[in-house]
Amino acid sequence: MLDFAPTEEQEEIRKLAQSIALDHLRPHARKAEAERDSSTELRLTLAQTGLTTPFPEEYGGSGPLEAVTYTLIAEELAYGDPGLALNIIGSLMGPLTVWLAGSREQQERYLPPFGDPTSGYLQRGSLAFAERSGSYTLADVHLQARRTGEGYLLNGTKRDVVHGQRADLRVVLARLAESESAEGQLCAFVLHGVQEGLSIQDEEEKLGLQAAPSATYHFHQAQLPAEALLGEAGSSGAVRAATLYQILRAAIACGTARAAFEYCSAYARERIAFGRPIVSYQGIAFIIAEMAMKLDAARLLTWRAACSWDRGEADETLIYEAESAQHQAVKMAQAATTDAIQVMGGAGFMQDHPAEMWMRDAAAME
Amino acid sequence: MIDFTLSKAQQAARDYAHQVALEEMRPISLECDRTEEIPESFFWNMQRRYWGGAAAQARAYGQDEGVRQENLLSVISQEEMAWGDAALATAIPGPGLAAPPILSQGTPEQQARFLSIYMDGQLHWGALALTEPGIGSDVAGMSTTAVLDGDEWVINGHKHYITNGARADLIVTFATIDKRLGREGIRPFVVPKGTPGLIVGRIEKKMGLRASQTAELIFDNCRIPKENLLAGRGEKKAGFKAAMGTLDATRPMVGSLAVGIARAAYEAACEWLREELPAGYPPQKRRAWEEELKELGQEIEMARFLVWRAAWMADRRIPNSKEASMSKAYAGALVMKATATAVRITAPGEESERKLLIQKWFRDAKVFDIFEGTAQIQRLVIARRLFPTIDIP
């Protein structure tokens, strides 16, 4: 039955995430951007809340993730800072993909380090999704995996891999092709003990989202052992992981837009021009009204995809809904952050205010 | 809990309405648009199948589910009706736009007296008269007057662009009892059809929504009983605020009509690409169109969700004027984009019934940026809610 209200429990978790975002993310955003990473203290703080271990308790997690709940969390984190939110969620996607796609044995092997109460927060995961086009759509995943006697041979390129450089757990999405010509099924592999054929390059000069360090992978005849394939070829795990990432990226875009919307609203209320607050002019008020409207629209689309994910809808439905949500939310966030600067005039262009950073962050989302 | 799946009642409302739209509206759509007339049989069929059948059935299911959902059920079925034909949807017998003010500001006695008219199985309509030649958006500046004379109110003034104005059995007419009071002086009155002094003027010729009746009404010393003033109940004082309040309920309905037309145009353009695209068309052009339609499909979903959310809030009695305006503003802009895109994509090749329908929807669409508050007025409402302490003129 149609319903648009989070549960009380979700509302509490959302508030918790919001207070973390405002107390610990927003104030450190510029520093994280400069240092191109989150601080250890921040990761410890987050780990203590349980927000960063959403997998089963048996592996030390705080309970398995629900997409709707985590969508609410992701929006709040990005409301604090988009780059740090992506840093956190990009890391999470490593263990989450193992949980979603891996066999029991693989889960037992890779998840406990992330759930470790004393050292788990030092672990970094990663999920390599985007390729040359930079887009997070499954049709653009072409990294080729071929079966060999001992395991798999990977060829292709991944970019924008958050934590790709330093991750303790590297997962990649690839196409397992049975023949040279076929496109192959979506699969997830753990890069473990790859000796040759993989080069990793830090992506240093980024337009935005610098607080989420990322890398490019080049695979050239890279040999992976048989146990590198998570779960079985053709199971839905990889699709569920990929669509979850898309949904959470959509939520990050919504949080970014909300940050920009609220920030420029507060500014427009205070700033006086021609003797009146600038928001009393329709030219400004309508921009902000439009922002609020389109943010709500994109958020609803994101929630819908998250609901379907939680209900375990069919792969095609999930892919359509998650990709729609991501596409619309990113587009909306790009418009909202750009307009926020317009509302603020010259001040918006200055680095004293976060608006310019959010505009670059949103631009870097696709 | 956040949920985007339809309940049994919601699904039933959609399915029934869709069937009715498909069978009763689509077949006569182009003809009614051309002639600006609606056959009597349509009204009777709708009376029987829609009010008596589909809507009643959905309401019954709705009651079983034990939550208030009349607004949701209504936007869900309105989308289907507009998918069939938005002009015909405005002409479905029933109290129509007269219902919200009677329900929210009538005493129980007035509700029973006025709404019972619509229960006798005959054909009856209702109308809401706010707009005047001199004022539209700025409703508070209206000049129609009502003066109490003994046991009667005497109404004088001029209203125009009134949907179903000439056929309505009851017209909820807004007038001022004292111009010096400004918006505080505005009150809703129920004027029955046939009251001496109520004169139907011209019926407008329009670019779209042509089968919908848009009438001019002149009130020339029109006398109605004192008891026809909707004076509000308890705390809720009737008047300007209340008039605007009813718009919070009707804006999502208008939004859902816009979504229905947008969807019809989107579906028709997709079908045309599949079935009617002339052979030898450049494939890259076709791909570009498919991309454009995909984008449109997503925007239609967002519009629908905004409408559903606003209606859901109304059912929950959560104040929703900001969200109602968002749903209407978004859907109003979207339906323009959707129909214009469909016209452009389907331009090549032979004339066909599908193309004529698309062109009709394009003409119908523009009004959704205008009535029930223009695109600008919706943005004003949203902005004023976002900044309650700032005067945004």
Ligand SMILES: Cc1cc2nc3c(=O)[nH]c(=O)nc-3n(C[C@H](O)[C@H](O)[C@H](O)COP(=O)(O)OP(=O)(O)OC[C@H]3O[C@@H](n4cnc5c(N)ncnc54)[C@H](O)[C@@H]3O)c2cc1C
């Ligand atoms: C098919 C149809 C059916 C209708 N049915 C009904 C009905 O049943 N009952 C009824 O009462 N009315 C009805 N209307 C009238 C409709 O509600 C009005 O047309 C509408 O409210 C706009 O008023 P207006 O036409 O006088 O335009 P105006 O108010 O003159 O507006 C002209 C332009 O100025 C802009 N504008 C006005 N004020 C502001 C402002 N403060 N800031 C920025 N821009 C502003 C408007 O957005 C618009 O672009 C109907 C209209 C149509 C076309």
